Amino acid sequence: MDRLSVMWERFSLSDAEGSSFVVQDSMEEGEFFVATRFYTRRVLNMEAIARTFKMLWRTRKGFEVRDMGNHRVLFVFLDRADVDHVILGEPWAFDKHLVALKEVEKHADIRNLVFDHTNMWIQIHDVPFGLSWKAAKDIISVAGKVDESIQEEEKFEGSNFLRFRVAVDVSKPLCRGRKIVLGNGKESWVSFKYERLPNLCYWCGKLTHMDRECSIWTKRKGPLLETEQQFGSWLRATTPNLARKTVVRVASFEKEGNGVGDQSTVKTPGG
Incomplete structure (x- = not known):
């Protein structure tokens, strides 16, 4: 069944219904939006989602979780750096199922967003x-x-x-x-x-x-x-330890002005 938001295009509108209202409210300072699609068939619990991602994301200024229906959830952040951290940290999962992300503007039609990457x-x-x-x-x-x-x-x-x-x-x-x-x-x-x-x-x-x-x-x-x-x-x-070097490149060795006869001594155990 078509949603009413789509069916209105086929309606014969009355004067009151057809008088367009121009939305002029501005975005609150510091609000950033990330729409998500939870690829699980289980019913979503917003409190469980908030607790899970609070621990995973560890944001500086926190966030708000809004249930948008059809396994779509909107996260509202208060810090641009938090959004960048979350986006760069993909992939994310909830209950081991994929959570696809997409940064959006305010008033975006989240119900029709395609989460394919x-x-x-x-x-x-x-x-x-x-x-x-x-x-x-x-x-x-x-x-x-x-x-x-x-x-x-x-x-x-x-x-x-x-x-x-x-x-x-x-x-x-x-x-x-x-x-x-x-x-x-x-x-x-x-x-x-x-x-x-x-x-x-x-x-x-x-x-x-x-x-x-x-x-x-x-x-x-x-x-x-x-x-x-x-x-x-x-x-x-297995996620690698980026701090651990598994390949080391060695530059060429050059003697530094101690004379031709000067030799380096390498100590060995017991020597």
Whole structure:
């Protein structure tokens, strides 16, 4: 059934109904809005949501939670820095289910917003030795749009993986990896792993529902076996410790004016 807010276009309006009122109220100073879509079928409890994200976000000036219906929730912040912190911290989850975010202006029609993307850190594993960042970025591009603004210090070069910030389309299955062809013509496979990955469907690979809600499950007449699942917990990645160096680059050694005959002494245990 169409909502009245849409049906009015078909109505024959009276003079009173058709007299437009111009809304002129201004945004309160320091109010910022983030609309969210909770990808769970459970009834949402605003107090539980407030408690959960209070602990997760630890905002400087707090926020307000408003139930907008249809599993959409509006968060009202009082500090621009808090909004930036929340947006940059994606992905977020509630009860292990994805919460998609979108910053909006005041009076936005939240009921009709499309929440089809979330930002995630994706690790590329089993990469060929010496793979460049540019080549790795081109490989990971099949998983979504790569964030080009990530600073060098936020990247992490592990012993066998690279990581990128990617805007993932949640209406599509997660990308599990990509086939590549090496310079010698040999085919290989690189695997994608996702940091802080919420619940996902192991049948179709989407973040928007669980296994028992998947059309593959509901339309199948016979039993489904776990061995038939195309996705699994192996897509989850451990978030790396960015402070721990796993690759160290050493500059060239140059003697500094102590004479040709001067030699450095290296002490060894017991020496």
